[in-house]
Amino acid sequence: MRENIDVLVHEMGLRDGLQSIDTIFTTEGKMAWIKREAEAGVPQIQVGSFVPPKLLPQMADSAEIVRKSLAIEGLTVSALAPNLKGAQNAMTAGAHQIGIVMSVSEAHNFSNVRRSVQDSLDDFSLIVEYRNAHAEYKDVCISGGMATAFGCTISGPVPLGEVMRVAEGLLERGADRLSVADTVGYANPGQVKELFDELYRTVGHDVGIGAHFHDTRGLGLANAFAALEAGVCELDASLAGLGGCPYAPGASGNIVTEDLVFMLESMGLRTGIDLDGLLEAREIMEAQLKGEPVHGTFAKTGLPLGFQYAPAA
Amino acid sequence: MRENIDVLVHEMGLRDGLQSIDTIFTTEGKMAWIKREAEAGVPQIQVGSFVPPKLLPQMADSAEIVRKSLAIEGLTVSALAPNLKGAQNAMTAGAHQIGIVMSVSEAHNFSNVRRSVQDSLDDFSLIVEYRNAHAEYKDVCISGGMATAFGCTISGPVPLGEVMRVAEGLLERGADRLSVADTVGYANPGQVKELFDELYRTVGHDVGIGAHFHDTRGLGLANAFAALEAGVCELDASLAGLGGCPYAPGASGNIVTEDLVFMLESMGLRTGIDLDGLLEAREIMEAQLKGEPVHGTFAKTGLPLGFQYAPAA
Numbered sequence: 001m002r003e004n005i006d007v008l009v010h011e012m013g014l015r016d017g018l019q020s021i022d023t024i025f026t027t028e029g030k031m032a033w034i035k036r037e038a039e040a041g042v043p044q045i046q047v048g049s050f051v052p053p054k055l056l057p058q059m060a061d062s063a064e065i066v067r068k069s070l071a072i073e074g075l076t077v078s079a080l081a082p083n084l085k086g087a088q089n090a091m092t093a094g095a096h097q098i099g100i101v102m103s104v105s106e107a108h109n110f111s112n113v114r115r116s117v118q119d120s121l122d123d124f125s126l127i128v129e130y131r132n133a134h135a136e137y138k139d140v141c142i143s144g145g146m147a148t149a150f151g152c153t154i155s156g157p158v159p160l161g162e163v164m165r166v167a168e169g170l171l172e173r174g175a176d177r178l179s180v181a182d183t184v185g186y187a188n189p190g191q192v193k194e195l196f197d198e199l200y201r202t203v204g205h206d207v208g209i210g211a212h213f214h215d216t217r218g219l220g221l222a223n224a225f226a227a228l229e230a231g232v233c234e235l236d237a238s239l240a241g242l243g244g245c246p247y248a249p250g251a252s253g254n255i256v257t258e259d260l261v262f263m264l265e266s267m268g269l270r271t272g273i274d275l276d277g278l279l280e281a282r283e284i285m286e287a288q289l290k291g292e293p294v295h296g297t298f299a300k301t302g303l304p305l306g307f308q309y310a311p312a313a
Numbered sequence: 314m315r316e317n318i319d320v321l322v323h324e325m326g327l328r329d330g331l332q333s334i335d336t337i338f339t340t341e342g343k344m345a346w347i348k349r350e351a352e353a354g355v356p357q358i359q360v361g362s363f364v365p366p367k368l369l370p371q372m373a374d375s376a377e378i379v380r381k382s383l384a385i386e387g388l389t390v391s392a393l394a395p396n397l398k399g400a401q402n403a404m405t406a407g408a409h410q411i412g413i414v415m416s417v418s419e420a421h422n423f424s425n426v427r428r429s430v431q432d433s434l435d436d437f438s439l440i441v442e443y444r445n446a447h448a449e450y451k452d453v454c455i456s457g458g459m460a461t462a463f464g465c466t467i468s469g470p471v472p473l474g475e476v477m478r479v480a481e482g483l484l485e486r487g488a489d490r491l492s493v494a495d496t497v498g499y500a501n502p503g504q505v506k507e508l509f510d511e512l513y514r515t516v517g518h519d520v521g522i523g524a525h526f527h528d529t530r531g532l533g534l535a536n537a538f539a540a541l542e543a544g545v546c547e548l549d550a551s552l553a554g555l556g557g558c559p560y561a562p563g564a565s566g567n568i569v570t571e572d573l574v575f576m577l578e579s580m581g582l583r584t585g586i587d588l589d590g591l592l593e594a595r596e597i598m599e600a601q602l603k604g605e606p607v608h609g610t611f612a613k614t615g616l617p618l619g620f621q622y623a624p625a626a
Contacts, residue, residue: 154618221532296531301498304498
C-alpha cells in the first residue's frame with residue numbers, strides 16, 4: 001500500500017464498465033479519461049482486458065492502452081487476462097498488475113470457461129510460472145480473482161468453505177494478492193463481513209485483499225463499508241457506475257467511484273483522490289457514451305457544507 | 314419491539330415522500346397504498362403530518378388518513394406534528410405514535426421554526442404534559458426527533474456533544490423514544506457508528522432509538538448498516554425512495570424501503586415484510602405520480618437465485 005493513502009481505490013470503468021456496454025471508445029477517448037482520472041489522484045486503473053478482440057472488440061486496443069498508460073507518472077496500470085496467452089500479452093505490454101479471475105462456483109466457472117475450478121487453478125499456476133521464469137516480469141503483480149464469491153446466478157448460494165478453498169489454492173500457487181468479487185450483485189453487508197473475517201483468519205493479515213462489488217441491488221456501498229470494517233483496504237469501483245449486469249437489465253455496474261471516494265474521505269480515510277477532478281473525468285467519459293445510463297448520486301449533489309478531506313496521518 | 318421481527322421498518326413515503334413532491338395524492342390513493350403496504354407486512358407507517366394545510370396541502374387529510382389507517386389490523390399508525398396544536402390533533406385522530414422533531418443545529422431550528430433548541434425542548438414538554446394529563450392518550454408514544462444530527466446545510470458539521478445534549482433533554486422531558494435523523498443527507502457510516510455508539514453510552518440500551526437516513530449522496534444503506542452494527546433496530550425508509558432533498562435537486566429521498574428490506578432479510582434479520590407485496594405497493598404508489606422520479610435498484614433486479622427470507626428465531 002502506498003504510504004499516503006488509507007484505502008486504495010482501483011478504477012474499473014475502462015474494463016468492467018466498457019466491456020458491458022455497446023459503445024466502443026476510441027483509444028484517444030480512453031486515454032483522455034485515464035489521464036484525467038489519474039490526474040485526480042486515482043492510484044490504480046484497470047485499463048483493459050487481454051481477451052480475443054472478436055469476443056470483446058471494446059478491448060482490442062488494450063496493449064496500446066497499457067503502454068500509453070505506463071507514461072502516466074505514479075499510476076499503477078492493471079489489466080485483466082483470462083488465460084496464459086492473455087497474461088503473456090499483458091506482461092509484454094507492461095502491465096504492473098494482472099488480474100486472473102476464476103469463479104468460485106463450479107457451475108459459473110464451467111459456463112464461463114468450460115473448465116473446472118481445479119483446472120482453472122492449474123491454469124493459474126502456469127501464469128505464475130511464466131512470470132517467475134522471466135526476470136523482466138519479476139515485479140508484475142499477479143492478482144488471484146475469485147468471482148461469484150458471494151453467490152452465483154446458476155447455482156445460487158456459494159458456501160464460505162469453497163471461497164476459502166479457492167483462496168488457499170490461489171495463494172499456494174503463488175498469487176501475490178487476492179481479489180474477492182461479488183460478480184453478480186448478490187452480496188449483503190452481513191455476509192461481506194463474515195466472508196472477510198473468515199478470509200483473514202484463513203490466510204492471515206499479510207495478504208493483500210481487494211473487494212469488488214456491484215451495486216445491482218443497491219447494497220454496493222454498504223458492502224464496501226462492511227469490507228472496510230473487516231479490514232479490507234483495496235476497493236474496486238467504476239466511474240459513474242459505468243457498466244451493468246447481464247443478469248439484471250437496468251442495474252448499475254460496479255460501485256460508483258465518486259460516491260465511494262466521497263464516503264471514504266468523509267470517514268477520514270485518505271484516498272489521495274480529488275473529487276472535483278473525478279467529476280471532470282466523469283464528464284470526459286460521459287461525453288463519449290451513446291445513451292448508456294450513468295449512475296451515482298454524488299455527481300448530482302456535490303459536497304456537504306463544511307466537508308473536509310481526510311487529514312494527513 | 315414486536316416479537317417476531319428483528320428490525321422495525323417504518324415507512325415514511327406517505328409523509329416525508331409526499332410532502333417533498335408536487336403531486337397531491339387523493340385520500341383514496343393514499344389509503345390504497347397504505348393498505349397494500351401494511352398487507353405486505355410493514356409494521357409501522359407514518360401516514361401524515363399535522364401541519365397547517367395551507368403550508369402543506371398534501372397533508373390536509375392527515376386526520377382522516379390516521380382514522381382510516383387505524384382500521385388496519387396490526388398496523389402502528391404514526392404521524393408527525395410540529396407543535397402542541399398539531400400533536401393535539403394527532404392524538405384526537407388516534408395516532409399510535411407522534412413524532413415531534415427539532416433540529417440539533419440551532420441555525421437550522423431557528424430557520425425552520427424561529428425557535429431556539431431550548432425553546433423547542435420546552436415546547437416538547439408541553440406535548441408530553443398534555444398527553445400525560447389525558448388518560449385516553451396514555452398509550453400514545455411520543456417520539457423525540459433530532460433533525461440535522463449528522464450535519465446541517467446552514468452551519469455545517471454538528472458536534473456530537475450537541476446531539477447528546479438534545480437527546481438527554483428529550484428523555485428528561487418524557488420522550489418515549491428517540492429518532493435520529495440525517496435530514497439533509499450528510500452522514501457517513503463511520504460517523505453513524507460513532508454517533509450511535511456514543512448515544513447508547515449516554516442514554517443506555519433500554520431507550521428505543523430509530524434512525525432516519527436520506528440517500529442524498531448514495532450512502533443511505535451503508536449508513537443503515539452502520540446503525541445496525543451499533544445496535545439500532547428501527548429504521549425509517551420510503552417506498553421507491555419517494556421524496557427528495559430541497560438542498561440537493563435531483564437527489565433521492567429517504568433510503569428505499571424495498572432495498573432496505575432486501576438487505577435486512579438477506580442478512581438474516583426478520584422484518585416481517587414480503588418483498589413481492591412491497592413491489593405491488595410500489596406500483597400502486599407509482600401509478601399516482603405525475604412524473605416525479607422513483608429510485609431504488611431492487612425493483613429493477615428482483616431476488617437473487619436461492620434467496621431466503623430470514624428464518625424464524
